Structures are given as structure tokens and as C-alpha cells.
Amino acid sequence: xxxxxxxxxxxxxxxxxxxxxxxxxxxxxxxxxxxxxxxxxxxxxxxxxxxxxxxxxxxxxxxxxxxxxxxxxxxxxxxxxxxxxxxxxxxxxxxxxxxxxxxxxxxxxxxxxxxxxxxxxxxxxxxxxxxxxxxxxxxxxxxxxxxxxxxxxxxxxxxxxxxxxxxxxxxxxxxxxxxxxxxxxxxxxxxxxxxxxxxxxxxxxxxxxxxxxxxxxxxxxxxxxxxxxxxxxxxx
Amino acid sequence: xxxxxxxxxxxxxxxxxxxxxxxxxxxxxxxxxxxxxxxxxxxxxxxxxxxxxxxxxxxxxxxxxxxxxxxxxxxxxxxxxxxxxxxxxxxxxxxxxxxxxxxxxxxxxxxxxxxxxxxxxxxxxxxxxxxxxxxxxxxxxxxxxxxxxxxxxxxxxxxxxxxxxxxxxxxxxxxxxxxxxxxxxxxxxxxxxxxxxxxxxxxxxxxxxxxxxxxxxxxxxxxxxxxxxxxxxxxxxxxxxxxxxxxxxxxxxxxxxxxxxxxxxxxxxxxxxxxxxxxxxxxxxxxxxxxxxxxxxxxxxxxxxxxxxxxxxxxxxxxxxxxxxxxxxxxxxxxxxxxxxxxxxxxxxxxxxxxxxxxxxxxxxxxxxxxxxxxxxxxxxxxxxxxxxxxxxxxxxxxxxxxxxxxxxxxxxxxxxxxxxxxxxxxxxxxxxxxxxxxxxxxxxxxxxxxxxxxxxxxxxxxxxxxxxxxxxxxxxxxxxxxxxxxxxxxxxx
Numbered sequence: 001x002x003x004x005x006x007x008x009x010x011x012x013x014x015x016x017x018x019x020x021x022x023x024x025x026x027x028x029x030x031x032x033x034x035x036x037x038x039x040x041x042x043x044x045x046x047x048x049x050x051x052x053x054x055x056x057x058x059x060x061x062x063x064x065x066x067x068x069x070x071x072x073x074x075x076x077x078x079x080x081x082x083x084x085x086x087x088x089x090x091x092x093x094x095x096x097x098x099x100x101x102x103x104x105x106x107x108x109x110x111x112x113x114x115x116x117x118x119x120x121x122x123x124x125x126x127x128x129x130x131x132x133x134x135x136x137x138x139x140x141x142x143x144x145x146x147x148x149x150x151x152x153x154x155x156x157x158x159x160x161x162x163x164x165x166x167x168x169x170x171x172x173x174x175x176x177x178x179x180x181x182x183x184x185x186x187x188x189x190x191x192x193x194x195x196x197x198x199x200x201x202x203x204x205x206x207x208x209x210x211x212x213x214x215x216x217x218x219x220x221x222x223x224x225x226x227x228x229x230x231x232x233x234x235x236x
Numbered sequence: 237x238x239x240x241x242x243x244x245x246x247x248x249x250x251x252x253x254x255x256x257x258x259x260x261x262x263x264x265x266x267x268x269x270x271x272x273x274x275x276x277x278x279x280x281x282x283x284x285x286x287x288x289x290x291x292x293x294x295x296x297x298x299x300x301x302x303x304x305x306x307x308x309x310x311x312x313x314x315x316x317x318x319x320x321x322x323x324x325x326x327x328x329x330x331x332x333x334x335x336x337x338x339x340x341x342x343x344x345x346x347x348x349x350x351x352x353x354x355x356x357x358x359x360x361x362x363x364x365x366x367x368x369x370x371x372x373x374x375x376x377x378x379x380x381x382x383x384x385x386x387x388x389x390x391x392x393x394x395x396x397x398x399x400x401x402x403x404x405x406x407x408x409x410x411x412x413x414x415x416x417x418x419x420x421x422x423x424x425x426x427x428x429x430x431x432x433x434x435x436x437x438x439x440x441x442x443x444x445x446x447x448x449x450x451x452x453x454x455x456x457x458x459x460x461x462x463x464x465x466x467x468x469x470x471x472x473x474x475x476x477x478x479x480x481x482x483x484x485x486x487x488x489x490x491x492x493x494x495x496x497x498x499x500x501x502x503x504x505x506x507x508x509x510x511x512x513x514x515x516x517x518x519x520x521x522x523x524x525x526x527x528x529x530x531x532x533x534x535x536x537x538x539x540x541x542x543x544x545x546x547x548x549x550x551x552x553x554x555x556x557x558x559x560x561x562x563x564x565x566x567x568x569x570x571x572x573x574x575x576x577x578x579x580x581x582x583x584x585x586x587x588x589x590x591x592x593x594x595x596x597x598x599x600x601x602x603x604x605x606x607x608x609x610x611x612x613x614x615x616x617x618x619x620x621x622x623x624x625x626x627x628x629x630x631x632x633x634x635x636x637x638x639x640x641x642x643x644x645x646x647x648x649x650x651x652x653x654x655x656x657x658x659x660x661x662x663x664x665x666x667x668x669x670x671x672x673x674x675x676x677x678x679x680x681x682x683x684x685x686x687x688x689x690x691x692x693x694x695x696x697x698x699x700x701x702x703x704x705x706x707x708x709x710x711x712x713x714x715x716x717x718x719x720x721x722x723x724x725x726x727x728x729x730x
Contacts, residue, residue, distance in 0.1 A: 048575040052719035072577040082726070083572035085502070087509040087645065099498050100578045130509065150577075 007056035031201030076152035086132035279359035298434020312392035499586035510645035554594035562636030567725030619692035626698030640724025
């Protein structure tokens, strides 16, 4: 469970994020939508304690994320290519991360076999091809899987569907829905693709200029409401 | 075409380096001014310098010419930046390939190596040549010298491009230099040869000028051909790496040694698979060989203080070059290190072991050399070594936590100032001389043994208690600065 209270982040006195009260419950499949610059990535970085808030706290279960590090034991994330160690081969990278969570090589190998259709024979078993030599889409796959293989109870992904081909998008959507059901893990994703979010998320929060504008349960007609918001209020 | 040059100008004045803090700017300013003044002083007083040493001043000057050229070529190949990255954005535009190649060639002439010698050569021509040989000879000499500079410029450029394709080509200038040294050793006096060569330049010997011009044209032509076949994004960015399978094997062994082993092997892969750290480390054996070559000529000096300075610098060099960018090396993925479960103390410890390892690699050949030649007291050498591994590692790592500059691992070339904080850079090097200071003090007050103990003891204490100071000082210090550093690492700069 993630609890956010009075969280504020500013750059050069300009407030870019201000969230008074937001609770993401255990087992939530949480979608964050908003235009560019709305504060989606800023919020995710604050949850992961990668930037410092001007005020307020983020609680992960009972841990204050900026004070404790215990939350890292059950949290996995992939925000951007900066999360990849790009001079390693994909296997070396997965083993390295697996090692941090106490998994042996065979453990990781067996986990990786789950993602065979996702990898489409393009990622594993390529000796001497470092992550930096892969295409954008394949880097995205490596990054997302590097978060998934640690069996997290909280999974945080920023724009996970970016650069993915249609087959991989569908695979990932099904996988995330199934993972959420199977393990009751909390999943937080951000996206500006309304279709993806409304298709898989149980709860959708819309932020704009750092503020929460809508907090919706996904009950069928959310897509229409969101499209309505983004087209009517913003453009005309 | 004109746009290229306006953009070049813009990239110069908008360069990130001007936005650095004031202290760094002043330090770099002083450094540049210092070099200009040194050369200008040399140039303006050239008549006195040459006059005092006796003999014909012009011949004296000429005698270093053939030494200067291979050294200049070597330094250019090591230090001069290749302008290819600058044209990446133009490749997709409607600009003809030949135009871009021309730009690259012209651009390469704007280079400090072509201007610095002019501070010496122009005063030389105007003060000495003009009075002795008249204006036409002075002008001929000046143009001949400029041709030599241009020859070196384009040769270095070609070698630079070849090196980018295959690192082995860096040995071309090195072997030219080595060949010159050997030739001199075998009895062909380079100095005498140089005097003859210089006279030919002064007399404007047509065959010499013609050959030089022809060589320049051929080099430009070859470069042109090479670039027109290799001007592609993937070639320019060139990911072709040296075969590292041998190292990979070792890495797999280390990786098996638990958590610290895993972090340590990550550091080793970082070092060996990326251009910038690799090029930095290539320099270390070169410096050692150079130093040993110099002192092997001089047979009578023992425990000579300048030796000690150089030995100390050499032993600490690898560690301080690597260590002052402690976390910056990993800036491109440091966010993920902080967001993931890990044992940060062991992570930092692995860095300490790497720094120690770098010092050991330098120390072992020095130890063998000095135990054979007895030029420096072995106990003193070991004491210095302990101090550097213990105390200096601590100092380097402590300052390393303050470095929030981003480093792009793939950007090669030495003298890449990305991530370098001037003040810190100088401090780290000053601290390298700390053990000598302490040793000299105790040596002066008591005796040699007291001096050796005074540096060996703190060194050993810091080595034994590295666990403590990493846990209690380095890690908390970094945690304090975490957000500031992370912010810096995310900043893309060129």
C-alpha cells in the first residue's frame, strides 16, 4: 500500500506536483494519465525516492520511503532507459538484478523462459551484444522484464507500452492483468495512451499541472469520460 | 556550408563548460593563460635562450625539430578530439557528403596544437631569422614550419579516424615515436639529422617542399576516401569493441564470490567495455614505462626526492583518476541503483577494492623494478603504497561523493572534461603528495624509519578499518547528497 500525504515538489519555485492525499491500496491496478508535463514521472520518482520533495511524505506500507530502504525489498520499477546498465548483455543484466534479490542463475533462467514470446528470440542468447546495441523497443522489453523477474509486491512502470510492437503490447497487458490477479500485487503504471489504461487498470487517476483532477474506478464508461475531458476542456 | 561554421561557433559559445561554477572557470582560465605565457616567454626570449647555449642559434633551434614532430603527432593522436560527432545531426539533411567531409577537414585545423607552436616560431622567425638571413628566408621558414604542422594535423586526423575503427591504430604514432628514440640510440643522431633538415627548410629546398605538399595532399585524399566510405551513424558511433572474452572469463569467476564480487565484476565490466575509462587506463602502463625508461638512464641517484614524487603519483594515479568520479561513472543508470534493493555498503566497498586493485597493478612492477635496482628504499616504497591504498582511497572517495557531474561512458578521448570538477581534480592530486610531506617531516625531525612508520601506520590503520569508515563516513556522506547527485547525473550535457 502506498500512502501519499501533502506531497509537494517544485523546480525553481514553480510547483510541479501537489498531492494532498492519495492512497494506492494493496492489489490496486493503478493507472496514471495526463498530458506531457502533468507530473506523472515526477510522482513516480517521488514514490521511488529518486527526487526530494519540498514537503510531504510517501509511505510504502509503514515505511517512509525517504527514511527507510526496506520498501526496496518488495518494490520493482522501470522508468526509463536510465535504468539499464547498457554495457552489460541482457543475460548479465538479469543475473545482476536477480542477484540483488537473492535469485541464482537457474532461478533467473527459469523465470526468463516465461517471457519467451515477449522476447521473440531477439534478446537472449546473443553473445557480445550489449544492451546499448539493442533497438528502443527491445531495450524497453529488457527494462520491463528486469522489473518483473524480481516478483515485486509493488510494481511501478512509466509508459510501459512505449516503443513496443502490437504483439508485445498485448502480451504485456495480459501478463500484467494476470500478475495482478495471481499475486495481488500493487501495480502502478503511467501512460498517455487512454486506450491501454482503460483496458487494464482498475483505477485511473488523471493529473494535470501537478494536481489530481479525477480519481475514477474503471467501470466501463471511463474511456468516454477521459476522452471527453482531454478533447473538450483542453482544446476548445 | 556557412551554417556549419555558424553552428560551430554557437556550439563553442553555448558549451556547457561556460556554465560551470566560477572556481572551475577561473582554474581553467589560469591553466590556459599559463600555457600561453610559458610559450610566449619562450618565444620572446628565444634569442637569449639559444644564444646562451652557444653555437649557431638557428642550428640549435633546428636540432629539436625532428624530435618535436613525432612527439607532437603522438600527443595530437591522444588528445585531439575528433569532430565527427558534430556532424551527426547533419547526416539526414540535404547536404552533400563531400561538403561534410570538407567541413571535417577544415574544422580539424582549428586546433590548439596548430596555434601554440606559433607563439614560439613567429618570434623566432622575426627576431633571429630576419636579422641573419633576411625577410624572404624568414617567410620561407615560417611557411615550411606551418606545412609541417599541417602535415602533422592531417596525419593525426587520419590516424584518429582509423583508431576509432580499430583501437590498435593508436600504436602508429607510438611506434613512430619509439622508432625515433631507437634510431637515436643506435647512433643516428636525430639532432644532427634535424639540423640538416632545418637548413633545407630554411633554404626552401624545392624537393622538400614539394614532397611535403604531396604528402599532405595524399593524406587528405586518403582521409577523404576513408570518410566517404565510413560516414555513417553506426560507423561514427562505432561500437566495435576490443575482444574482451579473456576478461569476461575472469569476471565470471569473480561474480561467483558473493555480493561484493558481483559489484566488483560490474565495475570491471564498466572499466573494460566503455571507451572513456578504457582510454584513461591505457595511459597508465605508458606512464610507468616512460618513467622507468627515464630513471634507468641515471645510475647514481638514490631515494632522490623527484623520484619519490613520481612514484607516489604513479601509484595513486589510476585510483584517483577513477575514484574521483566514483558514482559519476554510473550516472547513466544510477537512478536504478537507488530504486532497487541492494546492499549499498557492499556496493561502495567494491569500489574501494577496485581502487586498491588499481594501485596494486601499478605497485607490483615498481616493486620488482626497485628491488632489482635498489634505487628507492623498498620499505619506503611499501609505506607509500600502504598510505595510498588506505588514506588516499579514503580521501578520494570522500571527495568522490561530492561529484555530481554526469559522465557519458561512450564518449571517448582523453581530456574529455565531462564530469570533471576542477577544484576537486586539483585537490585529489595535491593529496597524492600528502604521504611524502608527512614522510619528509618525520624524516627531518627524527630519522628515515620514523618517516616510514609515520606513513605506513595510518595507511595500515585505514586499510584494516575500511569497513568502519565506509559505513560511518562515506555512505552517510553520500546519502546526505543523494538527491543533489542524482539530479546532476540525470543532466545531459556535452
